[in-house]
Amino acid sequence: MLSTLLYPFFASARYWRRRLAIKSRSISLKISPENAERFGLEGSGQKFLDSLITERELQLMSVEIEALPSGWAAQQALRQKLERWKSVPGRTLFVHLRFPSLRGYWVGSIADSLWMEPCSSLFWVGVGVSPFFYGALLERLGVQADLVAAGSFKSFGESYTRSAPTQENRLQLKELVGSLQSQVLEQIVDARFKEIDFKQLSTDQNEDSQHKREFSSFKQQKLAHLNSLMKKGALSVEELEEEGLIDGVLYRDQYEQEVRTFVNRDSKPLTQRYDFWLGIERLWKQWTRSNVVVISLKGPVVEQPQSKSSIASAQILPVLRRIEKDSSIKGVIVSIDSPGGSAIASDQIARAIQILRRKKPVIAVMGNVAASGGYYIAASCDAIYAHANTVTGSIGVVGGKLSLGQALGRIGVHSEVISAGNNADFLSPLRPFSDKQREQFRGFLYRTYDRFLHVVSSGRKIPVAQLEKVAQGRVWTGEQAYKHGLVDGVGGLKEALKALSQRIKGTKLAPVWIDFKPHPFERVRNVLGSVGMSSSREGIRSSDNILLRELLREAPLLIRLVVENPQKPLLLLSDWEDCL
Template sequence: MALSSGARVILIFVLAAALVSMLGLATTLLIAGRRPAVERDSVLWLRVPPTLAERAPDDLVGQVFGGRETVGSIVAALRKAKVDERIAAVVLVPSFQPGLWGKVQEIRDAVLDFRESDKPIVAYLEFGQGQAYYLATACDEIFLTPSSPLNLVGVASYELFLRDAFDKVGVEADMLAAGDYKTASNLYTETTFTPEHREMAASLNRDFYEQLVEGIADGREMAPAVVRTVIDDGPFLAEEALRRGLIDAVVYEDQLLDGLPIPRNAGVVDLARYRQVRPAEVGMGGGPTLGVIFTEGTINFGPSGAAVPNGRTVGSETWVRSVREARDDPDIAAIILRIDSPGGVAIAADIMWREVVLARARKPVIASMSDLAASGGYYIAAPAHAIVAQPGTLTGSIGAFGGKFVLGGALERFGVNVEAVSDGAQADLFSPATPFSDGSRQALQRQLDATYERFLQVVAEGRGMTRDEVHAVAQGRVWTGRQAKARGLVDELGGLRRAVELAKQRAGIDPEREVTLVGFPRRRTLWEQLEQSVSLTSTAAWLSSPAVRSAAALLGPAELVASGAPLLLLPGAAAR
């Protein structure tokens, strides 16, 4: 059969991606046996990209066009540099997109840990943005580009409401929820904040603001009241920021190293080169093995991957297989669930929950929360022996919602007539042409209420709480990590490092002993990567871009709603 021109273009693209990836793999294999040339008194130049995933893509398109750096690669570089005698200093160059806080705090913790080595670590801000500055305050000194402002202005969150737009085009979002604070569908059903929605958003925003203030106060040795005044006076030109004690110098990149206590001829090593330094070369690694189950994206059925409009997806099929593999592997001493998920389909989350329950009966299971571990993401964490979250993690959202989009009015405006043939009193329950009948609405509400009660039971069993105790902090309400800890939903504040410490403790491993972390799902073979690329599902690289993620926040829930399944999903607002 002759290929169409479009198919030929796609095939050429995939083959080109495969060729580039194989050439890169061959190059990697050629240099793998050679120790990277890291000279004594080197400076590690650690550039933090605008967006970070938990794990680098292992598909061909992702490897060719996606970023290699992850939260883990940044943290690992700092851990190695701390004990590597060849590294004399670190220059951290953060450049975050405004967004969530968990990953920023993960790296900030690693910077503070590095400082225990007494080696200098300085931050160089090419552009002074709030979250980048928050991270920079963990360093010994902060340098700012002369032409850059310091946009230290506080924290704001934004929520879109599409109800009026839907009314204009004849679309109705017919939604139901279990939980007064389960506001994920408000995007489609409301024109403004409901009282509960505003209360929750204000509480989250205030806690993020206080965490920003506390971080700056600690890092710059200022009183919190002074920091609040400074924030209200912002933004600042570079020289103003210097006079206010917010930074230490205004310099260009080529001037930066002159002020560090290092030899004048010190070499500079970037992260791509330093990544090749094996942990064993600096006395790290080895020892018992811990399995890390990466859980990044929206929870759904089937295999994990990436698809429009939901971005990265955590497929219950892939995830369950990973947990079983780690559970049955005698070399895996403990399991860490590394979660960065807003939730998703309730039934898929329940299937995944069951595997965690089975795993914890065999070996220690610790949940480590990144930016997000909310709704379905919290559901799968609940049975873990311990839950660790960053202060700025978004978690909780213990509630459920569901419904459908009624398109009858819009179709009628365009002259489209919908006729249905059905057998069964409720056969047209999810018809896109008409709203729910009273009977259908009652049936769906019963499903959502049952899903909510099941969620309460899961959390109560996992956290050692009563149903009413969980209900009091549930009802769909989202909490920051430290708010959740105060309410018994989280055990400790910290990152993956703290989760590893707890896993070692429960597995009976000497606290001082190094461990090896093995990620799941396992990396795919080259043939498996080619197979996925040809099937055109390898889109994780561009799906991680800020623009696409913003679109996913709008469109992703709509696709999940169309499934008709009860949803455990975080509301779409993101703190800025």
């Protein structure tokens, strides 16, 4: 009844949205540091671009790039949205680049016309990663990170035990950044030096096969040349124009005049009113026709909610159970952006997805990172889609403890174990593992690793022996993962929805989003909980752990999890992905 009464209001939203598009004929976007994350994966900016693709009356899109959303996959998705918009015949895309980096240029290179300001330069430098190693520092402080890994490429622990990467880690990082850089340069060449343009240079246009060979050779030469340009570092706008990498040099006011001239009128770009009516229309569709749920999982995988964004099994499991019982929901998409975390929480979520799959299809789509515990969850879905430059894989386990006995001894604090049985100090933060304990702990981790392999093997239909070759904690880009069979396709939400529609035949999909955000008072509750615990008898017995948790509250996730629960294995990617 209520939906019938409100229908005229919601129906008018489409009318006003369409009228604004017809009146404008152009759209101007500015991606700035203030709004860049709106254009990230699942952001309102990405959904806004999706709606613009269907507006047939729009002739010109002007994009001013001053910043980019964080993450390779988010930047790739933004570039693909712009490419989809301009692929409609009769449309033109202008870009004014004021973000002088290879990534900024890569996103902007899809434009029909690309300009920069006269005084700017472009830092044409290679893709790299600079992981930090704290082993020497911790040794100097008298702190021993006694960490063990299952998987020769599982590198997280070495950041706290070494001063340089192992050969295995160096190899995987070199291949990872090499894959990312190859993708970027190939897409730049495809955008700026199109095959249709090369036809004009071809000596024999009547021979398609010869033309393809000539263009392939031309493309390889261009790739080699773009790689060689990185030796220069910063390229001036004059050099960029000479290389054919930009179309001209314009100040901001000149660029705005160019836009107005192109549409043959004063540019009246779509405003927030368009976004308002679009939001009303989207709300109506979700309210009345939702039959697909997109579950957004972001952050580390943990058992209980954290003060920051996290994938807490205690929050997610009840939602998955309700979805399973809701007959109006025909399918589920699990959107994952996570470096992993707790093995127990990952396994709990994976199990709930396996049960959900018995009644409705579940498709996983990966964001910037979906590795280790994040991949564990995805492997239980019917199909997996990853962006070409998603960081994924890392099928391995890590765990251990911090030993503070030596550090405490330096300030006059000592401890002695008095026990009635063996291994009373197994998990004690006051002393490292003995050789025998370390072997026992390694066996414990390898049992978790075998479970990880079993879950992936069962979900991906890959024999364990074959899976071992691409496991061992090794990380891959989405493109590499597709070649190894770890994902079903290269793509994002659009491809995942298409795959879901093939499984739900005869049903028009209308997705609704579920996002898990931290409770605003979660951090206060954590602090109060610690205070309350320290005043109890249990708190007196474990006061060393409480003190350690407080000191390391802002420490990297691995260290915090190891300190709080050394008895629980971790499926967690190293923190070097933040350096990419």
